[in-house]
Amino acid sequence: MHYYHVLSSITIFIMLLQSIKMEKVTLFDFTTMKNVENWMEISDTVRSVGMSKAVLVLQKTEQFQRGIFFNLLNPQPNGAAFAGVRIPITWNLTDYQSIEMICRGQGSNDHYKFVLRHNGESSNEDVTYECFFNAPMSNENFSSIVCSLSDFKPYYRGRELPDAQPLNLANITMFGLQAYGGVYSNIKQKGVSALEIEIISAIKEITIVDMSTGTVVPVLGVFKLYVDIHILNNHLQRICIHLIDPTQLYLELSDLVFQYHSRGNDMIASTTSNVQTLFDFTRTDQVGNWIECSDTIKTTGMSKAVFIIQKTQLIQRAIFFTLFNPRPNKTGFAAVRCDTNFDLSDYHYIIIKCRGQGINFKYKMLLRHKGLEKSAVVFGQIFTAPENEFGTIKLPLADFKPYYRGQELLQDENPLDTTSITSIGLKVDMSPYLPENQAGVAALEIDWIKAIK
Ligand SMILES: *[C@@H]1O[C@H](CO)[C@@H](O)[C@H](O)[C@H]1NC(C)=O
Ligand SMILES: *[C@@H]1O[C@H](CO)[C@@H](O)[C@H](O)[C@H]1NC(C)=O
Numbered sequence: 001m002h003y004y005h006v007l008s009s010i011t012i013f014i015m016l017l018q019s020i021k022m023e024k025v026t027l028f029d030f031t032t033m034k035n036v037e038n039w040m041e042i043s044d045t046v047r048s049v050g051m052s053k054a055v056l057v058l059q060k061t062e063q064f065q066r067g068i069f070f071n072l073l074n075p076q077p078n079g080a081a082f083a084g085v086r087i088p089i090t091w092n093l094t095d096y097q098s099i100e101m102i103c104r105g106q107g108s109n110d111h112y113k114f115v116l117r118h119n120g121e122s123s124n125e126d127v128t129y130e131c132f133f134n135a136p137m138s139n140e141n142f143s144s145i146v147c148s149l150s151d152f153k154p155y156y157r158g159r160e161l162p163d164a165q166p167l168n169l170a171n172i173t174m175f176g177l178q179a180y181g182g183v184y185s186n187i188k189q190k191g192v193s194a195l196e197i198e199i200i201s202a203i204k205e206i207t208i209v210d211m212s213t214g215t216v217v218p219v220l221g222v223f224k225l226y227v228d229i230h231i232l233n234n235h236l237q238r239i240c241i242h243l244i245d246p247t248q249l250y251l252e253l254s255d256l257v258f259q260y261h262s263r264g265n266d267m268i269a270s271t272t273s274n275v276q277t278l279f280d281f282t283r284t285d286q287v288g289n290w291i292e293c294s295d296t297i298k299t300t301g302m303s304k305a306v307f308i309i310q311k312t313q314l315i316q317r318a319i320f321f322t323l324f325n326p327r328p329n330k331t332g333f334a335a336v337r338c339d340t341n342f343d344l345s346d347y348h349y350i351i352i353k354c355r356g357q358g359i360n361f362k363y364k365m366l367l368r369h370k371g372l373e374k375s376a377v378v379f380g381q382i383f384t385a386p387e388n389e390f391g392t393i394k395l396p397l398a399d400f401k402p403y404y405r406g407q408e409l410l411q412d413e414n415p416l417d418t419t420s421i422t423s424i425g426l427k428v429d430m431s432p433y434l435p436e437n438q439a440g441v442a443a444l445e446i447d448w449i450k451a452i453k
């Protein structure tokens with residue numbers, strides 16, 4: 001007769017935990033990595049109507065380094081969308097059982113997946129092996145999420161293909177991360193998110209032999225375990241270990257079925273006497289000259305900004321991703337700027353066609369003119385990005401106010417010299433005149449920036 005001996009089971013459980021020595025091999029260590037050059041975007045923009053965007057960047061501060069996977073899901077009306085990044089690799093994970101990632105999520109999406117490919121397959125026609133997980137949402141703590149390698153199921157264009165050949169663990173040749181819209185699934189997500197990543201590892205299973213039957217009991221150290229111990233007359237009879245897998249989430253994703261609502265007529269970019277195009281991101285990849293200038297230039301800075309081109313098969317634009325991480329005293333900023341040489345003396349407004357998503361909609365545009373040191377006066381103006389549809393924001397050049405280290409100066413004594421604008425910047429912060437802004441992730445999609453009379 002079996003009976004359950006509470007005291008003995010606790011003792012044995014502790015012994016078991018001590019004996020579990022998990023072996024991990026680091027696959028990607030974003031805390032020390034030099035660059036992320038080999039990571040490439042693969043988003044729904046490979047399809048004709050896709051509108052999403054993903055970018056993986058390193059955030060290097062004086063205190064830490066991490067990877068940030070920014071993603072912006074702009075789904076089709078049926079929810080179809082995906083935004084991902086991937087990297088070619090050569091891994092033999094035959095002896096490993098799971099993939100662990102130390103990460104945290106912020107923003108509107110928490111459903112992600114790992115995507116693997118094998119045997120050098122890389123075309124869109126090849127099967128992918130996918131495992132779904134929920135990012136731990138927090139702006140404080142990093143946590144571990146684990147996907148068992150046996151949970152990677154074959155998918156073809158979002159549809160599970162149970163008959164496809166199994167994942168060849170000995171020859172994994174592509175690793176990817178993806179945020180998805182959730183077409184035909186109960187989960188629907190959209191908007192902007194950031195997944196901050198420290199380390200991705202492969203975990204090797206340590207086996208424990210069930211004493212009574214001689215069979216191997218798999219134990220993954222990072223899973224929660226329920227242990228049932230059966231003891232008869234003070235002799236261990238059987239140990240049952242149940243794994244609680246937090247990632248058991250399978251979604252029926254069907255092939256992306258797109259509907260498309262044609263866009264309204266855009267104002268055609270041109271240089272006429274009434275309009276000067278400063279940046280037309282819909283036509284040219286003019287983001288190379290934009291550089292990040294976030295608070296991480298200072299010791300205590302923790303924010304991140306990325307300015308990147310999104311190319312879909314229909315349109316092109318720039319996206320300004322920000323992960324704003326202010327200090328407790330509300331200082332800090334996520335910003336980019338571009339060195340320019342514009343004579344705007346004939347114009348009265350800067351106009352920007354854009355749309356905002358995420359936690360912050362208030363941005364500051366910053367101008368500098370010739371002869372100013374980088375640390376000197378800067379001319380700023382707040383604007384609120386339209387939320388749902390793209391809109392055109394008109395910023396009067398006369399309303400750019402001079403600031404020095406956050407303090408407003410007298411405009412009469414510090415006039416903006418519009419004949420020679422040498423720098424244009426975009427910034428998210430929480431300064432007194434931007435009280436609504438909060439910590440978190442946001443995206444500003446920009447079609448163009450122009451000057452008009
Ligand atoms: C992969 O690793 C396993 C276990 O270490 C080894 O037996 C096998 O030969 C390796 N395969 C390749 C293709 O390297
Ligand atoms: C992995 O697959 C590719 C493509 O089939 C092949 O060229 C390569 O030799 C394979 N590598 C291993 C270790 O089997």
Ligand SMILES: *[C@@H]1O[C@H](CO)[C@@H](O)[C@H](O)[C@H]1NC(C)=O
Binds near residue numbers: 138139140141
């Ligand atoms: C972060 O972890 C600490 C300590 O475990 C906990 O007190 C706090 O509630 C956690 N914060 C969040 C946002 O989960």
Ligand SMILES: *[C@@H]1O[C@H](CO)[C@@H](O)[C@H](O)[C@H]1NC(C)=O
Binds near residue numbers: 300327328329331
């Ligand atoms: C805000 O806090 C940071 C450190 O967390 C400090 O370096 C900075 O001087 C503070 N700024 C103000 C205006 O209090």
